[in-house]
Amino acid sequence: SKCSAGGNFSKGGLRPYGNIELSPASGVLNYGQGLFEGLKAYRKEDGSIVLFRPMENASRMVQGAERMCMPAPTVEQFVEAVKLTVLANKRWVPPVGKGSLYIRPLLIGSGAILGVAPAPEYTFLIYVSPVGNYFKGLLAPINLIVENDFHRATPGGTGGVKTIGNYAAVMKAQSAAKAKGFSDVLYLDAVHNKYLEEASSSNIFLVKGNTISTPSINGTILPGITRKSIIEVARIHGYEVEERLISIDELPEADEVFCTGTAVVVSPVGSITYLGKKISYGGESGGVGIVSKQLYSSLTNLQMGLTEDKLGWTVEL
Numbered sequence: 001s002k003c004s005a006g007g008n009f010s011k012g013g014l015r016p017y018g019n020i021e022l023s024p025a026s027g028v029l030n031y032g033q034g035l036f037e038g039l040k041a042y043r044k045e046d047g048s049i050v051l052f053r054p055m056e057n058a059s060r061m062v063q064g065a066e067r068m069c070m071p072a073p074t075v076e077q078f079v080e081a082v083k084l085t086v087l088a089n090k091r092w093v094p095p096v097g098k099g100s101l102y103i104r105p106l107l108i109g110s111g112a113i114l115g116v117a118p119a120p121e122y123t124f125l126i127y128v129s130p131v132g133n134y135f136k137g138l139l140a141p142i143n144l145i146v147e148n149d150f151h152r153a154t155p156g157g158t159g160g161v162k163t164i165g166n167y168a169a170v171m172k173a174q175s176a177a178k179a180k181g182f183s184d185v186l187y188l189d190a191v192h193n194k195y196l197e198e199a200s201s202s203n204i205f206l207v208k209g210n211t212i213s214t215p216s217i218n219g220t221i222l223p224g225i226t227r228k229s230i231i232e233v234a235r236i237h238g239y240e241v242e243e244r245l246i247s248i249d250e251l252p253e254a255d256e257v258f259c260t261g262t263a264v265v266v267s268p269v270g271s272i273t274y275l276g277k278k279i280s281y282g283g284e285s286g287g288v289g290i291v292s293k294q295l296y297s298s299l300t301n302l303q304m305g306l307t308e309d310k311l312g313w314t315v316e317l
């Protein structure tokens with residue numbers, strides 16, 4: 001079901017970071033035909049550099065492109081381009097434990113198109129930036145506010161893919177939450193206004209006893225690569241993991257709540273405010289739950305090469 005022309009991604013190259021030229025009539029500027037990805041390169045103790053599951057980002061871009069009527073680079077082209085970009089920017093990968101190199105692949109409708117239709121040409125580009133920890137990891141649990149008046153996605157919409165417009169749509173709610181002192185918004189489903197979806201750029205998990213639950217992938221939440229990885233890691237640690245509908249009413253009963261994402265890794269949630277009521281986790285001291293701590297350590301040790309990668313998730317440059 002090819003719905004767009006263009007898309008020869010074989011003749012790219014490296015160039016210094018700088019502005020790009022775009023037609024004022026480009027599909028991306030006028031109709032938001034754009035997709036992005038986010039992944040990280042980590043430096044290991046021996047100085048070598050690894051990527052975390054880049055093939056997953058590549059295939060998520062291929063799937064997203066299908067939804068957005070765009071051609072996409074192949075998984076091989078995507079991973080090769082990421083490797084070349086990171087190699088050219090090796091000196092910007094921070095030392096182990098001091099952060100990572102954030103990699104931003106971007107696929108845009110760069111061709112000019114006047115009426116609403118897929119652009120006739122596409123551009124795939126990658127830029128990188130060193131980053132510290134997005135939230136302060138285990139040191140500072142995040143505080144979420146449940147949003148009733150805004151939704152991130154609707155059934156049949158584009159919530160399940162990483163298209164640029166999804167992020168424009170959350171800015172108003174996110175800014176309001178930040179102005180009130182919250183770290184981020186937790187969105188509910190648009191049909192019942194009752195089931196948990198995700199935060200602005202991370203997935204959510206609830207812990208109760210030995211069971212860990214997360215909303216199932218149903219087209220309105222982003223299939224996070226950290227989410228998928230944490231599900232596997234948690235099962236290896238012996239937890240029961242359920243992907244299902246989770247009602248907002250279950251929040252007060254949870255022992256721990258945490259969010260996952262490339263930027264936030266595993267961020268413990270200290271509180272969730274809903275209809276003016278605050279539900280706190282981690283006790284009065286605002287401590288971090290042991291499951292969140294355990295999964296955070298397992299994942300970050302693996303990403304930084306501090307434990308043996310038995311799952312084959314890291315790719316050496």
Ligand code: PMP
Nearest residue numbers: 201202203222224225226261262
């Ligand atoms: N949900 C949304 C809306 C996101 O933007 C992200 C970040 N890509 C995530 C979840 C987490 O996905 P990942 O673990 O692949 O970074």
